[in-house]
Amino acid sequence: xxxxxxxxxxxxxxxxxxxxxxxxxxxxxxxxxxxxxxxxxxxxxxxxxxxxxxxxxxxxxxxxxxxxxxxxxxxxxxxxxxxxxxxxxxxxxxxxxxxxxxxxxxxxxxxxxxxxxxxxxxxxxxxxxxxxxxxxxxxxxxxxxxxxxxxxxxxxxxxxxxxxxxxxxxxxxxxxxxxxxxxxxxxxxxxxxxxxxxxxxxxxxxxxxxxxxxxxxxxxxxxxxxxxxxxxxxxxxxxxxxxxxxxxxxxxxxxxxxxxxxxxxxxxxxxxxxxxxxxxxxxxxxxxxxxxxxxxxxxxxxxxxxxxxxxxxxxxxxxxxxxxxxxxxxxxxxxxxxxxxxxxxxxxxxxxxxxxxxxxxxxxxxxxxxxxxxxxxxxxxxxxxxxxxxxxxxxxxxxxxxxxxx
Numbered sequence: 147x148x149x150x151x152x153x154x155x156x157x158x159x160x161x162x163x164x165x166x167x168x169x170x171x172x173x174x175x176x177x178x179x180x181x182x183x184x185x186x187x188x189x190x191x192x193x194x195x196x197x198x199x200x201x202x203x204x205x206x207x208x209x210x211x212x213x214x215x216x217x218x219x220x221x222x223x224x225x226x227x228x229x230x231x232x233x234x235x236x237x238x239x240x241x242x243x244x245x246x247x248x249x250x251x252x253x254x255x256x257x258x259x260x261x262x263x264x265x266x267x268x269x270x271x272x273x274x275x276x277x278x279x280x281x282x283x284x285x286x287x288x289x290x291x292x293x294x295x296x297x298x299x300x301x302x303x304x305x306x307x308x309x310x311x312x313x314x315x316x317x318x319x320x321x322x323x324x325x326x327x328x329x330x331x332x333x334x335x336x337x338x339x340x341x342x343x344x345x346x347x348x349x350x351x352x353x354x355x356x357x358x359x360x361x362x363x364x365x366x367x368x369x370x371x372x373x374x375x376x377x378x379x380x381x382x383x384x385x386x387x388x389x390x391x392x393x394x395x396x397x398x399x400x401x402x403x404x405x406x407x408x409x410x411x412x413x414x415x416x417x418x419x420x421x422x423x424x425x426x427x428x429x430x431x432x433x434x435x436x437x438x439x440x441x442x443x444x445x446x447x448x449x450x451x452x453x454x455x456x457x458x459x460x461x462x463x464x465x466x467x468x469x470x471x472x473x474x475x476x477x478x479x480x481x482x483x484x485x486x487x488x489x490x491x492x493x494x495x496x497x498x499x500x501x502x503x504x505x506x507x508x509x510x511x512x513x514x515x516x517x518x519x520x521x522x523x524x525x526x527x528x529x530x531x532x533x534x535x536x537x538x539x540x541x542x543x544x545x546x547x548x549x550x551x552x
Contacts, residue, residue: 154477157455161225161473164480167451168227174437176450177235177429178222178258180215181443182243183461184208186278190311190381191339193373195445195459196241206461212250215442216257217468222440223261226450232263235429235439238272248283252290254442259291269294269333269428276318284322284329294333294427295326296366302356303349306342309387311377320360333425335364340398342370343387350398354405363425365411366418367402369395396541403537414498416540434493436486444474452481492547500534506550513549522546 185196199208206214223230236258243251251272264270271294272287279287284295299319301307307316319336326334336357340350357365370390372379382389403413411419415434420426432439441448444464447456455478458464467474481489487505494501503511503526514533517523522539523546525531539546 154456154479157473157475157478159472161221161475163225163450163453167453168229170451171226171229171438172231175234175432176231177237177432177437177439178233178262179429179439179441179443179446179448180236180238180243180254180258181441181446182211182238182240182246183444184211184240184245185242186245186275187311187313188377190309190377191370191373193376194241197461203462206465208246210465211246211461212253214465214468215254218442218474219254219257219261221468221473222442226262226440230262232265233258233268234265235269235432236264236271237429240273242275242278243272244274244278244283244287248286248290251287251292255290255292271296271333271427271429273298274322275314276322277314279322279325281325281328284326284331288329288331293331294335295331296335296337296364296427297322297326297362299336299353299357300339301342301345301349302353303345306345306349306353309342309344310339316356320356323360323362333364334362335366335427336360336362338365338367338402339370340367340402341390341395343382343390347397347401350401351405354402358405358409358411363421364419364427365406367399367406368417369399399541400537403540412498413540416496416535416543434497436490436493452486454479454481488551491550495533495535495547495550496543498534500532501550503531503533506533509552510550513552517546517549 181195183196185198188196188198236255238251255270270292272292273296275298297319300310300312302316304316307314323334323336338353338357372382372389381387406419411421413419414426415430418427418430438450439448440450441457443457444461445457445459447454455475457474458467458476464474490505491501494505503514506514511526514523514526517539518526521536522542524534524536526533535543535546
């Protein structure tokens with residue numbers, strides 16, 4: 147699989163960070179991301195850095211991944227040093243983390259705990275496909291210290307799951323929620339996708355109803371995007387299925403917001419709803435608020451003190467570097483004040499708490515006032531006030547952001 151990573155600047159072979167980045171450790175929350183790049187099969191819409199057994203090739207394996215990941219955990223602990231604050235969050239993503247034996251996930255998590263330490267209320271999350279967990283494996287993960295699980299439900303309609311190339315049956319996600327709750331998980335998320343070709347408004351409502359009935363405390367809902375190079379993109383290009391319709395996507399988003407709000411879930415980020423502040427994904431909030439995190443694994447991205455870097459993509463290349471005692475970073479960049487401000491605006495505006503208008507230029511503040519007039523922002527107060535997206539603004543969030551950056 148060819149690399150699509152940006153070039154950036156050379157990354158030091160030992161993974162060291164500038165003194166200025168390390169000096170600011172503790173000014174922001176610190177999290178850890180562990181990328182598990184394996185899947186049993188590839189979903190037609192997926193362009194994530196994941197590999198099936200057939201795609202993996204030589205030089206890497208699922209069974210040896212635990213040792214490789216632990217080696218990078220040790221590198222991270224060495225680079226961050228003894229002054230690093232305890233971790234507020236740890237997130238295992240993929241891929242399908244639960245394709246690995248639960249003992250392997252527990253071993254990686256244990257190494258992270260031993261090397262870096264956890265805050266007393268640390269949030270520890272793993273993603274999972276509904277068919278990749280059992281009541282027994284969920285109990286083992288909970289015993290290992292995982293507190294939150296995010297399940298990829300996507301849809302409750304069999305024909306929609308078929309178009310997406312999902313393997314689980316329509317009722318499996320709800321059953322997995324019940325098993326996770328019985329295992330003692332404090333927080334449970336269901337991921338949904340809307341706008342799949344052939345999905346009707348009735349199909350989408352059935353998925354929303356099924357998700358709400360399962361009673362997780364968090365729901366994420368994402369519009370289907372046809373990514374270049376995916377099996378879904380090839381099917382659309384051949385005319386086998388239509389591309390998602392923007393007007394339909396907007397209708398389905400509003401449908402989701404109404405259904406979820408009526409069930410007690412409030413949006414706190416454009417694609418995320420929670421049953422109260424404590425149910426929010428604290429790890430994702432690290433990303434959205436510009437905090438620090440170290441990303442373990444092939445293709446994983448990291449950010450510490452204004453320095454961003456990204457690892458080589460293929461598991462074999464990643465394993466080769468780590469086993470040789472070198473940093474697996476492909477490249478890195480140091481973010482200047484303007485780049486950091488731009489990211490604050492891009493990400494902050496997507497949050498329910500809104501964006502401080504003080505971050506905007508004079509032209510940006512004028513654009514914000516215009517957006518209020520168009521019904522895209524609910525309010526704007528000069529310097530010290532906040533700009534908050536309306537429902538219509540959420541539908542056009544990217545365009546609103548661009549206008550504020552002009």
